[in-house]
Amino acid sequence: MASTFAGIEIGKRSLMAHTQQISTAGHNISNADTEGYSRQRVQIKTMDPLYRADLSRAETPGQLGQGSCIESITRLRDELLDQRIVAQGNQESYWETREKYYSMIEDIYNEPDEISVRGNMDKYWQGWQELSMYPESQAARQAIVTRGESLAESIQQRFKSLSGVGSLINGDIEGSVRQVNDIAKQIASINSEIVKSKAVGDNPNDLMDRRDVLVEKLSKLANITSDNRDSDEFMVHLDGHILVQGHLARGFDVEPVTDNSGYSKVVWNDTGADAHISGGSLGALIELRDVDIRNEIQSLNTMTMNFADLVNDVHRNAVGANNVTGIDFFSQQPFVTDASGNYDRNGDGTNDSSYVFRFTGTNRLNPQEKVGLDGEMVLSGKNGNVTVPYHATDTIEEVIARINDSDGEVKAYLDRNSRLVLKATTAANAENPDFVIRHIEDSGLFLTGYSGILSMTGPEGAYDFARADAVSSLRQDAQFAVSPVQNPAAYISVNQEIKTDVLSVAAAYPVRGRALSGDGRAAVEIASIRNTYVMIGKDRTFDDYFANSVTNVGLKGEQAETNYLSQNAVMNDLRGLRDSISGVNIDEELADIIKFQHGYNAAAKFVSVMDSLLDTVINRLGV
Template sequence: MANAFAGIELGKRSIMAHSQQIQTAGHNISNADTEGYSRQRVQVKTFDPLYRPDLTRAETPGQIGQGTTIESITRLRDEMLDQRIVAQSNNESYWATREQYYTMIEQVYNEPNDVSVRTNMDKFWQSWQELSVYPESKAARQAVVTRADSLTQSISGRYNSLAGIGTLLNGDIEATVKQVNDYAKQIADLNGEIVRSKAMGDNPNDLMDRRDLLVEKLSGLVEITSDRRDSDEFMVHVGGQVFVQGSVARGFDLVAQTDNNGYDKVVWKDTALDADIKSGKLGALIELRDSDIRNEIQSLNTMAVNFADLVNDVHRAGIGANNETGLDFFVQHPFVTDTKGNYDRNGDGEVDTSYIFRFSGKNALNPQEKVGLDGVMTLSGHSGNITVPYFANDTVEAVIARINDSQGEVKAYLDRENKLVLKAGASESMENPDFVLRHVEDSGLFLAGYSGILNGSGAENAYDFARADAVDSLAGEYSVAPVMNPSGYIAVSEKIKNDPNSVATGFPNGQGRASIGDARAAVEIASIRNTDVMIGTSRTFDDYFAETVTNAGLKGEQAENMLLSQNAIMDDLRNFRDSISGVNIDEELADIIKFQHGYNAAAKYVSVIDQMLDTIINRLGV
């Protein structure tokens, strides 16, 4: 049977329960502004009754209640909603990062503006047109030199700005990798503490809040998934691979890449294998550096090297007012000093590769003439070699168009003497050098006897850069590949700068001297502006500027629109989570008042029981 003091114990349990509820409400209020905090609630239940039906008990009309007890203190959290937020966070940070950096890229292009590369290029062509009208004018020659100098400086300035963004991205990648590793270590440490706390029968709400906050922050940096193998082991995966398992974190490492401007490659720290990170802030940074910025610089390099090469080609054939000829207008720096382009690529002391930028055929071709030949050309492509067929009824210009429209990294056109020219473009793969022809082969005679580029047809007469003296396969002229990033060093030659009379306006006459009023060279250089010169995927220089500026603007617009969309999605999810887990001050204050009344009532109950016991003990029988 219940003893006389059971009421005191029942009242004590009620006081303790209400006291804990008041304390928890106060804890919620004090953490109302704490990031990642989830409001907590005290779960109470009735205490076990005095008599249980499976035990021998006194005959009573029912079980005798013993008050209340605290079952647990839990946090209000929707795990399914948390997983949705983690799954979406990487997209939001991905587009935020791209939007931030494309704002910088758009500022580099500075279009439309009076000091942009395109404006300076237009002024450069205009100066040649003016010189073609006044070939004896020294002022017109000086204008050509001055505007060419302004153009080369603006091209170099754009390259330096883009390269600066690349360096900034590389530094941001290094900092983000450190942050990712730090979050992973903190999550692993918290996993250990949570497991130990649960083993003692506790419910570590605040520790789990901190872990969930770190997981959400980590999801903004890389795309992750989280799960529990059992009730205790918490795991985080990145790209389908385990990143954190229990109290163990793997982490990433950085390795410098010699074939990518010395930039760092992200690898797994324990295996040194490449880490495939496609989303989140880190994925956006890697994509921006290794794809977007690299493509922008390659596009600028392609324009610069072809621009200098085409102008120099005409200018070397021309003659200046001082009767000097054979001069390059722009400085060109060959990648190697070897006249055959031989280079020791693997660093073993023996030349093993040929770095050649351009082939020129020996024979002048008529673009409208049918080739009368069948065959298949094999050219280097983005990934391996590609084939380009030609047929007897094809015209020369149709075959050239087919080469340019293929997925190869070789471009073709007819030069000023209508000789076929093959040029190397920028390489899509980092493993391959830019502006280096890697493979040219013809099963027939279009590249051999017809155009005069190769010495013969078939694989045995093919040009392949992966050997020394590969130019022995060529029948025509060639030029060595330029030093890396020609847009960074392009400049007007010092000879031209020091003596504007060296600017070629015409071509040498029969005596090898300049003829008065001859402006044929100036006209030919000016006409390059609208000539199909195939700089990358662009056919003319104007096409190049239109495409590059449009491309940067569209990608910036895409990043901005996608960021706004992701922000709206995340705002809805976070607001929904706040409605469940967030602390409402008014609600907590109302709960405190309710718990306070319960506490007062329990205290009053204890006082009444105390008075009853006092009556029994001190007054009964008196």
Template sequence: MGSTFSGIELGKRSIMAHTDAITTAGHNISNANTEGYSRQRVQLKEFDPLYKPDLERAERSGMIGQGMDSQSINRVRDELLDQRITEQQHSESYWETRSKYYTMIEQIYNEPDDVSIRSNMDKFWEGWQELSVHPESQAARQAVVTRGESLADSIKTKWEALMGVGNLINGDIEATVKQVNDYTRQIASLNAEIVRSRGMGDNPNDLLDRRDLLVDKLSKIINITSDMRDSDEFMVHLDGHVLVQGGVARSFDLETVVDNNGYDKLVWKDTGNEAVIKGGTLGALIELRDVDIRSEVQSLNTMTMNFSDLVNDIHRNGYGANNVTGLDFFTQHSFVENVNGNYDRDGDGTLDHSYIFRFTGTTKLNPQEQIGLEGVMTLSGSGGNVQVAYHPTDTVETVINRINDSNGEVKAYLDRNNNLVLKGTTASAVENPDFVIRHVEDSGFFLTGYTGILQASGAAGAYDYAQADAVQALAGAQFAVSPVLNPAGYIEVNQALKNDVMSVAAAYKDNSGNVNAGDGRAAVEIAAIRNTKVMIGHERTFDDYFADSVTNVGLKGEQAENMHLSHSAVMEDLRSLRDSISGVNIDEELADIIKFQHGYNAAAKFVTVWDSLLDTIINRLGV
């Protein structure tokens, strides 16, 4: 039979269960503004009855109830929704980061008209036009030098601004990598605590909230996914790689890359292999630094290098009013002092590479003439060597356009003497040097006897930079050693011209070998560079470069802003849905407190009544 005191125990259980419910509601209210907190609910259940259905139970009507008990305290959380947010959140932060930095890049290109590179370059060309009309004028020469200095300063200012943004991004990358490593360590530590807590039969809701918050923050930085193995081992993955497994966390490190402006690449600390991050804040920062900013700097360097090279090529062969010749207008700094461009790339003390920027053929060509030759040229490219075929019916101009339209990193044009010029461009791969011709080969005779660049056809006669004295493969072609990295950062007018502006070349020698004071042919040629199709790359003229560079930055900035707004709208809906499920509603919690308070009062009254009954039985029965 049931105990006389069973009612006291029943009331006690009810009081304790309602106390748990009130305490949990108070805990929810206290953490209403705590980041990452999920509201909790007490799972109440009826206590096991006094009599179970077996052969030894007393014969009586029904089972006697034992009251209620707190079964567990659980978080209110939608795990599928959490996974969806984790998997999509990196896209929002990726575009947000790109949008923020492209605002800075756009500001660099939004220069005032009177100090922009384009404005200064227009004034530079106008100075040469004026000099061509008045070649005997010292004032016109002074104007050319002064405007050249202004142009060089504006180029250097833009380069410094781009590198400033690049350095800022690089600093953010270093800080973000430390943050990622810190988050993964904390997640792994929490995993171990959660497993120990569950092993004791507890439900560590607050630890789970803290872990979910860290995963949420980590998903904004890198493109991760998370899952549970079995029931205890929580895992975080990054593009198929395990980042966190239970109590073990992997971390990242930064490794220096040669010829990358001192910037580091991201590697896995345990293996040393390169880590590829495609999303999140870190993925956007790496892409901005190594692709966007690098591309803008390379584009500026390409324009600067080819601009100064073309001006110098004419100026060097012209004569000043004082009969001085052989001077470059802009100072160029060769990458190596060796006249053949030989360079010790691996630092072992032996010259093992040839850094050559330009080849100039020995044969004067007619751009409209059909070549009458068949073959395939092999040129260095971004993903390996590329092949450019030519046919007997092709004209010289057609072949040149085909070279420039290929994915090769060797471009071509005809110089003022109609000799074929091959130039190295900036390299797509970080490990390859800029403005270095790495490979030139021809199965036929276009680059050999026809243009006078290579000595022999086929692989045996190919030029390849991965050896010293590679220029021996050339058939008497002129060549120029590659410049120091980032020519846009150090371009300046030749000091000799600043000291004596009469050395500025405007004339050529006539047929008798004399220089006439009124000759302005060299100045005319330099002024004509402005609209001549000589720009290396897809842009054919310098005007094409300015138009494309501004348009490209503007379109990428617009894309980043639009994609950020789109992903933000999607994530806002998802977060609102999560808040409606897991967020704390103070009004709801207060209502629960009142409800459980009434239950508590009723249970206390029940205990009081039962105590009165026991008092009657013990102290008054039989009196």
């Protein structure tokens, strides 16, 4: 038969079980507002019965119940839902970050009309139109100089504003990297504590909640996934690479980029390899800095460089009221002082590259004339070279359009003398220099004898910037211009000679070295640049540039805002569903406490009854 005191033991276990249930409910209530806390429940099971194999009669039970016991204390979580929140969280923070910074970029472009780059450029063109009508006017010349200075200052201000946003983003990147490293270390430390706790049979619910909170925070910084298939080795992956494995955590460092931008790149601190981070706020910051801001600055630099180059090309060939010629209107700063553009790119003390921005052919071309030639041009492109074919039935205009519509980083147009001009654009790949023609080759005669740029056909006559004196591949009388210093938008200014003497502003073309009275041909030509197809990057005119730049920023800002609101709505639904499962409901916990209290009272009454029975047996039998 069972022990006489078995009832007391059953009652004790019941009291302990209900006490733990009441304590757990109180723990839930006290953590109702704790970030990431999951409500816990006490799992009760029946105590293993006593087996009495020697009692074989049917009237005698073979197993004697021993009441209840606490099996475990578990937290209520939906692991699949948690994984979805982690996977989706990086998109919400990605678009939130882009939306925030595009608001800043939009503010840069939303300048008041009277001080905007577009407004100042319109006034600048108007100044040249006025000078073309009154070529003898000193006041008109002064207006051009003043408006030119205002335009240069507004361009510089836009560059400073964009660069300022880039520097701000770079600071956020460095801060986010430190945050990722800190969270990864905390997760690894908690993993170690969880393993120790599980090793002795405990359920470290609060530690796992803390880890889940950290994982969710990390998912907002980068595109991560977590893997808990091996309960002893919780892992976090970032874009396919292990970031945390059990008690070990990897991290990142930031190193300065070698392009004089002042920016930092993110590398793995154990291997030194470049880290490629997508998604999350960190991925958005890197993309904003290295793609969006870089593209906006490159676009501004392209417009500035071509604008100054085109105005200077006309102005230096024209003559001012003081009969001075050969002066650039805007100051240009060549990247190298060598007249042939030779440059020591690898820093070993020997020139090994040629930095040339523009080629101009020697022959006059008719845009409507058919070339009568077949061949292929090979031009430097975003990733390697691109091939541009031409055929005998193509007109000059069609060949130029084909060059400009290709993915090559070389653009073409006919200048005021109907000569073919090839210009370098900014480079899509950060490893390539901006405004440097890297490769020009022609299998036929279009770039050689027809337009007069290259001296020979085929690979042996190709121009390639990866050698010194590469301009030797050009025709002897072909013109070229050395590449400018990086970021021409940062230093564009009116030539000091012109500011000192406004009569140097050229409105006429020289006749026997002098300006004829009433000649405003040069002023007309400069004013006409405004609506001439001059191919500034992918934009064909300056008006196209301003229209496209504002539209591009506005649409990207709208896209970021729309996607953020969409992702935020999705995440709110997921968080609401998780709260319905794991969140603490005060009313529900209070109801449970009352239920457990009644159970405790019943168990206490049972113990009291058993105590009374034992008292009768022990103290009163036989009296």
